[in-house]
Amino acid sequence: MDISNGTGRWDGLGSRDTSTREIAMENVSQEVLSRAEKIGPISEEVIQPLRSPVRSPDDLNWMLARLLMLSRRCPHADVREKCLSVLQNVQDIGIRIPRPLGQGPSRFIPEKEILQVNKVNAKMQVIFEDAFAALGRLDNISLVMGFHPQYLESFLRTQHYLLQMDGPLSLHCRHYIGIMAAARHQCSNLVNLHVNDFLQVGGDPKWLNGLKDAPQKLQHLGELNKILAHRPWLVTKAHIEQLLKAEEHSWSLAELIHAVVLLTHYHSLASFTFSCGISPEIHCDGGHTFRPPSVSNYCACDIANGNGTLDEIQGNHALTDTPCEVEALMEKMKQLQECRDEEEASQEEMATRFEREKTESMLVAAAEDEDSVPTRDVSRHFEDPSYGYKDFSRRGEHVPTFRAQDYSWEDHGYSLVNRLYPDVGQLLDEKFQIAYNLTYNTMAMHQDVDTSMLRRAIWNYIHCMFGIRYDDYDYGEINQLLDRSFKVYIKTMVCSPEKTTKRMYDSFWRQFKHSEKVHVNLLLMEARMQAELLYALRAITHYMT
Ligand SMILES: CC(C)C[C@H](N)C(=O)O
Numbered sequence: 250m251d252i253s254n255g256t257g258r259w260d261g262l263g264s265r266d267t268s269t270r271e272i273a274m275e276n277v278s279q280e281v282l283s284r285a286e287k288i289g290p291i292s293e294e295v296i297q298p299l300r301s302p303v304r305s306p307d308d309l310n311w312m313l314a315r316l317l318m319l320s321r322r323c324p325h326a327d328v329r330e331k332c333l334s335v336l337q338n339v340q341d342i343g344i345r346i347p348r349p350l351g352q353g354p355s356r357f358i359p360e361k362e363i364l365q366v367n368k369v370n371a372k373m374q375v376i377f378e379d380a381f382a383a384l385g386r387l388d389n390i391s392l393v394m395g396f397h398p399q400y401l402e403s404f405l406r407t408q409h410y411l412l413q414m415d416g417p418l419s420l421h422c423r424h425y426i427g428i429m430a431a432a433r434h435q436c437s438n439l440v441n442l443h444v445n446d447f448l449q450v451g452g453d454p455k456w457l458n459g460l461k462d463a464p465q466k467l468q469h470l471g472e473l474n475k476i477l478a479h480r481p482w483l484v485t486k487a488h489i490e491q492l493l494k495a496e497e498h499s500w501s502l503a504e505l506i507h508a509v510v511l512l513t514h515y516h517s518l519a520s521f522t523f524s525c526g527i528s529p530e531i532h533c534d535g536g537h538t539f540r541p542p543s544v545s546n547y548c549a550c551d552i553a554n555g556n557g558t559l560d561e562i563q564g565n566h567a568l569t570d571t572p573c574e575v576e577a578l579m580e581k582m583k584q585l586q587e588c589r590d591e592e593e594a595s596q597e598e599m600a601t602r603f604e605r606e607k608t609e610s611m612l613v614a615a616a617e618d619e620d621s622v623p624t625r626d627v628s629r630h631f632e633d634p635s636y637g638y639k640d641f642s643r644r645g646e647h648v649p650t651f652r653a654q655d656y657s658w659e660d661h662g663y664s665l666v667n668r669l670y671p672d673v674g675q676l677l678d679e680k681f682q683i684a685y686n687l688t689y690n691t692m693a694m695h696q697d698v699d700t701s702m703l704r705r706a707i708w709n710y711i712h713c714m715f716g717i718r719y720d721d722y723d724y725g726e727i728n729q730l731l732d733r734s735f736k737v738y739i740k741t742m743v744c745s746p747e748k749t750t751k752r753m754y755d756s757f758w759r760q761f762k763h764s765e766k767v768h769v770n771l772l773l774m775e776a777r778m779q780a781e782l783l784y785a786l787r788a789i790t791h792y793m794t
Contacts, residue, residue, distance in 0.1 A: 278303035284338040318532035322387045324377035347537040354389035357526035357754045358763045364395035383409045389527045396764040407676040417503040421452035430515030433478040435747045441533040466498040481784035486792040506669045509785045517778035523746035524770040575693045602724040610714040613740045648716040662786045684775035693760045706730045711776035
C-alpha cells in the first residue's frame with residue numbers, strides 16, 4: 250500500500266512531496282480508523298484521537314503517539330488492549346509505530362517501585378479513572394504521587410477544579426498561564442503537556458510563538474509571573490494595581506486570583522517535576538521515538554549525563570558509606586524533644602535565630618552540577634530569561650522578614666481566596682494540610698517514629714528562605730536536623746529546580762526510601778506554593794484596603 254513516500258513504508262519523518270502526502274495521509278487515517286473499528290466495539294478514548302484530521306506526517310505521528318500513551322497509561326484495561334491492537338494493525342500495514350523512550354515515569358526511581366496502572370487496588374483505580382476522565386491522560390506526575398494516595402487525591406481534585414471547573418478564566422487561558430509559569434523554570438515537560446491541552450481546548454496556536462503574540466492582558470501578567478517565581482517578597486500592591494487598573498485589557502479581581510493560584514501551582518509543580526526526575530509524557534516530545542531499538546540498550550551517553558547507569562557500574566554505596574545517618578537524625582530529634590521541655594529561649598533570642606537562619610539560607614548556593622540535563626528552549630514563552638534566582642542570591646540580596654502573625658494562610662489568605670474564587674480556598678487549605686500532616690511514622694527502616702519535628706523543620710526552612718517567620722518556632726532546630734547538603738538540595742529544588750540531577754537526588758538521605766524522598770518533595774512543593782501565594786495575597790489585600 251502506498252502510504253506516504255511511495256515506498257510503502259511510513260518512516261515517521263515525513264515526505265517532501267506535498268500533493269502525494271495529503272492524499273496519502275488521508276488514506277492512512279482511513280486505514281487506521283477502519284482497522285480500529287474491526288477490533289470490535291470501541292470506546293470513545295480510542296476512537297477520539299483517530300477521528301482528528303490527519304493532514305500531515307506530524308498529525309499522524311501525534312495520533313500514533315496518543316495511541317501509544319493510551320496503550321500504556323489508560324486506567325481501563327480494555328482500552329489499553331484495544332489501543333495496542335490498533336497499533337499492531339497499523340504496523341502490519343507497513344507504518345512505523347512509536348515506542349516509549351526511557352524507563353518509566355521517573356528518571357530517578359526504578360519503574361518497578363512506582364505504581365503501575367495495571368496493578369492497583371480498588372481505591373487507586375478510582376483515583377486514576379477520575380484523573381483520566383478529567384484530562385484524557387494519566388500523567389507521570391500523578392503516577393509518582395501515587396506513593397501518597399491521600400495527597401494525590403487532593404492534588405488532582407484541586408488541579409481539576411483550577412483547570413476545568415467553573416471559574417473566572419477561559420479554559421485556554423488557564424493552560425496558557427500554566428505554560429508561562431512552567432516556562433519560567435524551563436520545565437519543558439509541563440510546557441509540552443499544557444501546549445497539548447491548550448490546543449485541544451481551542452487555543453490559538455499563534456500565542457505559542459511567545460508571550461509577545463499573546464493578548465496584551467496576558468503579557469501584563471508576565472511581570473508578576475517573573476517576580477512570584479524568583480523574588481516573591483518584592484510583589485507590592487503597585488503590581489496588583491497595574492493589572493487591575495490598566496486602562497485597557499485590565500484584569501478583574503476574581504480573574505487575578507485565579508491567575509495567581511495557577512502561577513503558584515505551576516511554579517511549585519515545576520519544582521516537583523524536576524525534583525522527582527519526572528520523564529516526558531509518552532505522547533509528548535521526548536517521550537517516544539519512531540526509531541527502531543538499537544542493538545544494545547546500553548548507551549554511553551547515559552553514563553556521561555548521570556542518568557542511570559553509573560550506580561549500576563560502580564555499585565550502589567547507599568547502604569555502606571553512611572550507616573547511621575538515620576539513627577543519628579533520630580537521636581537528634583529525641584534530644585531536641587527533651588531540651589524543648591527544659592529551657593525556653595527569650596523572644597529576642599528566637600528572633601535572632603530566625604534572622605541567622607534566613608541570612609544563611611541566602612548564602613547557601615543552589616547546587617551547580619555539570620551534569621545538569623540541557624533543557625529544550627522554552628524561553629520564547631517568557632521575557633527576560635536571565636531573571637533567575639541565582640542573580641540576586643550571589644549578590645546576597647536582603648530578604649525582608651514577613652511575620653506570619655501579621656498575614657497567615659489560615660487567618661488571611663484562605664478567606665481572601667474563598668471570597669473571590671469560591672471553593673478554591675477550601676481545596677488549597679485541604680491540600681496544604683494533607684501535605685503538612687502526612688506521615689506514616691516511619692524513618693527509613695524504623696517504625697513508630699514521630700516525625701513531626703523533622704517535617705516541620707523542612708516546611709519552616711522553606712518559608713524561612715522566603716523570609717516568612719513563625720514567632721513560636723525555634724529556628725535553632727533547623728540547624729540540628731537539616732545538614733548542609735540537605736539544605737543545598739532544598740535550595741536547589743525550590744529556587745532553581747531546573748538544575749536538579751539524578752546525582753543530587755541520590756545523594757541526600759541515602760538510606761531513605763523513594764516514597765520518603767517523594768514525600769520530602771511534596772513538602773517542598775506545597776511549602777513553596779504557600780509562600781508565594783502568601784506574598785501575592787498580601788499584596789492584593791493591601792491593594793483592597
Ligand atoms: C519525609 C519522611 C521523613 C516522612 C516519614 N517517612 C514519615 O512517615 O513521617
